[in-house]
Amino acid sequence: MATSPADVPATRADFTIDQDWDRYTAGEHGVWRALFHRQAELLKGRSTPEFLAGIEKLNIAADGIPDFRRLNDMLARATGWRIVAVPGLVPDDIFFDHLANRRFPSTCFIRKPEQMDYLQEPDVFHDVFGHVPLLVNPVFADYMQAYGRGGLKALGLGSLHRLARLYWYTVEFGLIRTADGLRIYGAGILSSKGESVYCLDDPQPNRIAFDLLRIMRTKYRIDDFQETYFVIDSFDQLFAATAPDFTPYYEELAATEDLEPGAVLPEDHVIHRGIARA
Ligand code: HBI
Numbered sequence: 001m002a003t004s005p006a007d008v009p010a011t012r013a014d015f016t017i018d019q020d021w022d023r024y025t026a027g028e029h030g031v032w033r034a035l036f037h038r039q040a041e042l043l044k045g046r047s048t049p050e051f052l053a054g055i056e057k058l059n060i061a062a063d064g065i066p067d068f069r070r071l072n073d074m075l076a077r078a079t080g081w082r083i084v085a086v087p088g089l090v091p092d093d094i095f096f097d098h099l100a101n102r103r104f105p106s107t108c109f110i111r112k113p114e115q116m117d118y119l120q121e122p123d124v125f126h127d128v129f130g131h132v133p134l135l136v137n138p139v140f141a142d143y144m145q146a147y148g149r150g151g152l153k154a155l156g157l158g159s160l161h162r163l164a165r166l167y168w169y170t171v172e173f174g175l176i177r178t179a180d181g182l183r184i185y186g187a188g189i190l191s192s193k194g195e196s197v198y199c200l201d202d203p204q205p206n207r208i209a210f211d212l213l214r215i216m217r218t219k220y221r222i223d224d225f226q227e228t229y230f231v232i233d234s235f236d237q238l239f240a241a242t243a244p245d246f247t248p249y250y251e252e253l254a255a256t257e258d259l260e261p262g263a264v265l266p267e268d269h270v271i272h273r274g275i276a277r278a
């Protein structure tokens with residue numbers, strides 16, 4: 001059903017809206033409960049321990065869609081971040097400005113029961129279950145703010161697409177190496193039933209060690225599981241990568257070819273070489 005302008009909640013200049021937690025129906029809380037139970041079970045032994053620590057610290061549970069006011073009390077005390085409700089994807093400059101000021105823009109609608117397995121745009125399960133728990137981790141919280149600041153600069157340099165790739169291959173689809181093996185930290189995987197298994201178990205995708213410039217050259221899929229996952233050793237490594245000024249990187253990248261999502265280069269530190277898709 002097309003939403004007429006009247007349906008779209010009035011947004012402010014920063015595109016924020018009120019979550020209106022009291023307006024959720026029992027059916028909407030039911031969808032959250034079903035998604036939460038399924039992912040919590042599936043992610044055992046798959047998600048990075050820092051994700052579980054965040055879920056517990058924020059007491060994000062199966063009982064229903066969390067109230068952002070309650071989450072913000074705990075999140076602000078932990079790392080100074082807070083969630084602001086937005087109607088959906090917001091313009092890049094607005095998005096980066098929120099992140100640069102430790103405000104995570106989260107959708108507050110939840111998918112329909114028939115969309116349980118796949119949703120193109122982020123909903124409150126993707127944003128709150130997938131993204132918010134890691135904002136409790138001080139280093140990752142610093143990375144997300146540094147990313148927001150970098151995004152504002154990249155916009156000014158016409159290099160947004162480079163940083164969009166960095167976000168995609170880390171915050172959305174990143175893997176991390178632990179003593180027990182590879183684990184998931186990317187929100188796009190944590191909130192996805194199929195990709196939570198595929199990213200670690202399937203021989204098809206490449207798994208390549210994190211390399212900032214390599215990632216910023218690599219295109220990504222938005223309509224299917226990723227063909228390549230990039231693996232960090234720690235959140236410290238990720239945060240340290242954002243320390244330098246990226247301007248020289250953008251100049252160097254301007255002289256290089258973009259890479260297809262499934263490409264493997266001789267200089268790649270390949271952890272697993274996938275099976276090229278037909
Ligand atoms: N808006 N609400 C929301 N969530 C996102 O993840 C998001 C966005 N706007 C822009 C955007 N992501 C990407 O274009 C940036 O990551 C580059």
Ligand code: FE
Pocket residue numbers: 122126127131172187188
């Ligand atoms: Fe996301």
